[in-house]
Amino acid sequence: MNATTAPDAPRHLRKDSDLSAAEVETLLSLARTVKAAGRTGLAPHLAGRLIALLFEKPSTRTRAAFETAAHALGAHCTYIDPASSHLGDSESVEDTGRVLGRYYDAIAFRGFAQGSVETLANHAGVPVWNALTDTWHPTQALADLLTIEEHHDPAGPPARVCFAGDGRDNVVHSLLVSGAMRGMDLRIACPGALSPEPGIVAIAQERAAQSGGRILITEDVGDAIRDADFVYADVWLSMGEDRGAWEDRIRLLRPYRVDRPLLERSGNPDVRFLHCLPSTHDRRSALGDQLFRLTGLEGMEVSDDVFRSSASLVFDQAENRRHTIAAVMLHSLAEGAPGIEER
Ligand code: CP
Numbered sequence: 001m002n003a004t005t006a007p008d009a010p011r012h013l014r015k016d017s018d019l020s021a022a023e024v025e026t027l028l029s030l031a032r033t034v035k036a037a038g039r040t041g042l043a044p045h046l047a048g049r050l051i052a053l054l055f056e057k058p059s060t061r062t063r064a065a066f067e068t069a070a071h072a073l074g075a076h077c078t079y080i081d082p083a084s085s086h087l088g089d090s091e092s093v094e095d096t097g098r099v100l101g102r103y104y105d106a107i108a109f110r111g112f113a114q115g116s117v118e119t120l121a122n123h124a125g126v127p128v129w130n131a132l133t134d135t136w137h138p139t140q141a142l143a144d145l146l147t148i149e150e151h152h153d154p155a156g157p158p159a160r161v162c163f164a165g166d167g168r169d170n171v172v173h174s175l176l177v178s179g180a181m182r183g184m185d186l187r188i189a190c191p192g193a194l195s196p197e198p199g200i201v202a203i204a205q206e207r208a209a210q211s212g213g214r215i216l217i218t219e220d221v222g223d224a225i226r227d228a229d230f231v232y233a234d235v236w237l238s239m240g241e242d243r244g245a246w247e248d249r250i251r252l253l254r255p256y257r258v259d260r261p262l263l264e265r266s267g268n269p270d271v272r273f274l275h276c277l278p279s280t281h282d283r284r285s286a287l288g289d290q291l292f293r294l295t296g297l298e299g300m301e302v303s304d305d306v307f308r309s310s311a312s313l314v315f316d317q318a319e320n321r322r323h324t325i326a327a328v329m330l331h332s333l334a335e336g337a338p339g340i341e342e343r
């Protein structure tokens with residue numbers, strides 16, 4: 001990771017563009033090995049290693065993936081949030097990073113500003129992994145790639161992946177750059193006001209030019225979804241955004257809602273559905289119920305029937321978070337990775 005720095009520098013994962021295409025290949029191959037080994041089949045390659053999970057925002061999958069993968073590899077995690085630490089109140093990110101770097105072998109950070117990940121990486125002296133910021137979600141993208149590649153024939157044309165919804169969100173940015181490195185045909189359908197960051201699109205285009213991948217950013221969801229193999233949705237309002245924006249967001253994004261009629265516009269009877277989760281797909285969460293009362297819709301970014309259909313890969317994708325996060329930890333911390341041996 002961060003291939004441009006000295007060979008003995010900590011292997012950070014601050015954003016997807018820290019990785020070369022070869023490193024993505026290494027990580028995915030490592031993740032497949034980890035997955036094949038099962039819950040108990042891994043040797044304790046990270047025995048004695050200590051990992052800080054410094055989280056400013058809530059998490060179910062990412063935290064659990066780090067904790068379970070670390071446990072399986074013999075490492076130990078400490079979960080630290082703002083309510084139980086000084087971060088964000090009486091202590092800066094820089095000082096927090098300097099201190100944690102004295103105690104831990106690596107830091108996974110989830111939070112708001114991308115600058116916080118960069119600051120930690122500059123000062124902690126140990127590998128820093130981005131576990132989601134407002135701008136990037138690189139560990140998610142690795143799970144997305146693994147899931148797509150498990151369900152796509154490598155002998156056929158590149159996977160056609162259509163994201164429909166809020167184009168500026170962290171998951172889209174990471175998918176664009178990581179997917180481009182895998183040579184995917186990526187189509188982002190979003191309103192102009194919610195387009196991906198131009199600087200990130202430029203990075204994705206550069207990587208796509210090297211891999212033979214393709215990037216399309218369009219307001220026309222019909223164009224984006226035609227012949228798609230995979231259709232991806234994420235929440236219409238991300239963590240940290242003002243919940244007062246829901247009505248405006250629904251107005252903008254309603255044409256991009258992934259429901260049966262939209263999925264059928266792919267023209268592909270075998271099209272698969274992806275979502276990073278959590279999802280507002282039914283009334284069984286407090287937010288989903290509130291949005292149902294507001295709109296009468298069972299599901300916002302995706303209809304409940306699509307979410308629960310046989311086309312949906314969302315729980316395989318969630319499982320793959322654990323295997324790909326194990327790969328990230330091994331790649332940064334284990335001696336000898338990626339030649340990792342099973343127990
Ligand atoms: N997909 C994802 O990052 O989930 P969590 O917010 O639960 O970690």
Ligand code: NVA
Pocket residue numbers: 169170171234235237238239276277278
């Ligand atoms: N875009 C979403 C992703 C959650 C995993 C968010 O940031 O809330």
